[in-house]
């Protein structure tokens with residue numbers, strides 16, 4: 001394996017017509033990936049893909065945006081159905097389905113989990129964020145997955161997204177408070193809690209707090225078309241930085257606007273090296289080491 005994309009969604013419906021071809025291109029270019037579950041159904045699918053492909057690992061868990069108010073029959077590219085808080089929490093219980101999946105060595109992380117306070121702008125253009133009760137549910141789900149990760153000694157794959165309202169920064173603040181509280185009461189088991197912050201969008205001070213917790217941070221193709229992350233990319237030590245595609249979304253330049261896939265992670269790694277003023281080869285080797293350390297491969 002020459003490159004690793006530590007976060008993509010190969011189970012996405014976007015690959016239903018040609019998933020095998022995407023996997024063939026990955027093998028040809030010697031690219032590995034962790035394919036991420038967004039809820040139980042998607043985690044099962046991620047697990048199946050990982051089981052069938054040597055260069056694919058799975059991350060299982062429930063994305064905060066996949067919580068539903070009540071059972072429904074809608075199937076989106078990300079979540080599926082019946083993801084009420086009650087159902088999801090029971091899926092993580094000792095006789096729940098996640099317990100069956102987590103015992104397989106191809107399952108290397110728990111998530112993507114965390115807090116997402118981003119809500120689409122209303123039709124009037126007003127900025128908004130998720131309501132208080134939704135935040136409360138997200139926190140309960142997040143804590144459940146932290147405890148699950150501690151129980152099985154697996155790293156977390158964090159998804160944290162801020163709102164674009166005046167409270168910008170609150171999602172990172174709340175997530176860090178929760179993670180720090182687990183480290184603080186830590187017995188020897190809790191102390192092992194670590195992981196990676198996917199699609200990192202915080203500033204240097206937020207990055208410092210994650211580094212203190214032992215978390216690495218990964219960046220997507222977005223860095224190939226904005227300078228917003230340059231400062232924090234330069235700040236993070238080489239042994240705590242990772243590259244990802246978050247495919248099928250946010251394809252890097254020169255594929256911007258097209259469907260993304262794990263082979264494009266090479267563009268993200270090249271850009272990271274350019275921003276940091278490092279050689280692509282040296283940085284890429286370190287990223288491979290980081291991947292093996294954090295996900296215990």
Ligand SMILES: [Zn+2]
Pocket residue numbers: 007008009036112246
């Ligand atoms: Zn994702």
